[in-house]
Amino acid sequence: MKERPLLTWWHRCRARIMFALAIAVPLLLALVLVPSRGEFAGAAAALIFVAAILGLSVGGNRFVGFIASVSSAIWYDFFLTRPYGRLTVSHRPDLETTICLLVVGAVVSELAARSRHLSKVSTEEAEYVDMVRDLTALANGTAPSSVVIERAVPSLMRLLDLRDCRFERAPANPPMARITANGDVVHVGLEWPVNQMGIPGPEAEIVAQWRGRSLGRFVITPTPGEPVSRERRAVAALLASVVGAAIATRAA
Numbered sequence: 001m002k003e004r005p006l007l008t009w010w011h012r013c014r015a016r017i018m019f020a021l022a023i024a025v026p027l028l029l030a031l032v033l034v035p036s037r038g039e040f041a042g043a044a045a046a047l048i049f050v051a052a053i054l055g056l057s058v059g060g061n062r063f064v065g066f067i068a069s070v071s072s073a074i075w076y077d078f079f080l081t082r083p084y085g086r087l088t089v090s091h092r093p094d095l096e097t098t099i100c101l102l103v104v105g106a107v108v109s110e111l112a113a114r115s116r117h118l119s120k121v122s123t124e125e126a127e128y129v130d131m132v133r134d135l136t137a138l139a140n141g142t143a144p145s146s147v148v149i150e151r152a153v154p155s156l157m158r159l160l161d162l163r164d165c166r167f168e169r170a171p172a173n174p175p176m177a178r179i180t181a182n183g184d185v186v187h188v189g190l191e192w193p194v195n196q197m198g199i200p201g202p203e204a205e206i207v208a209q210w211r212g213r214s215l216g217r218f219v220i221t222p223t224p225g226e227p228v229s230r231e232r233r234a235v236a237a238l239l240a241s242v243v244g245a246a247i248a249t250r251a252a
Helices: 003-036 042-059 062-080 092-140 145-160 230-251
Strands: 162-168 177-179 185-187 204-210 213-222
Touching: 003 042, 003 062, 042 062, 042 092, 062 092, 092 145, 092 230, 145 162, 145 213, 145 230, 177 230, 204 230, 213 230
Parallel strands: 177 204
Antiparallel strands: 162 213, 177 185, 204 213
């Protein structure tokens, strides 16, 4: 519990901290290498900068990596190439090394960003599978449908970044924006651009269906303007259908 404020602060300030580090770390590396710049090979120094760019890209994002690449190229040129102390390169090998540092740094940043994205997607997909499996196992057991509903609510809250979620047995008017089985959001008969504008509010619904029958609905209060991926919306609709199956089998 004591770590939570620190984690909250880190998540809030992470982008600014990583941006500052993307500028400061290459500068510090260059200053450290200044005493040995006459003996240290330029290519070896460039590799050290590339390692720093990689670390910053992994800890930050694509933009942080690009800023670190530009910062590295500038400080490498300023401190480690002749004439020293000027943003001018008098030797062609130094110019080639500077350009290669900038290009390789940008490529490393892009690769790190792609790797981080794939890792995040893989982790999220594993979480989705666990959610559906656990709720399905509960629905297939002897627990009453109310327990299955209670288990589904926090999963939906987390999946869709909701402010509130409740289950209603009977439909009510007026009709709300609806998340369909394939993850689309239909509002007043039109597909809503959730990836840009978030789930429309103030409330929307996910119908708990089983074999074409509507057995209730989850009324959700979305976070305004918060984008939600199609994958998350489709998983939420699948969880609602599991609840529908539980209600139908208990009533049979």
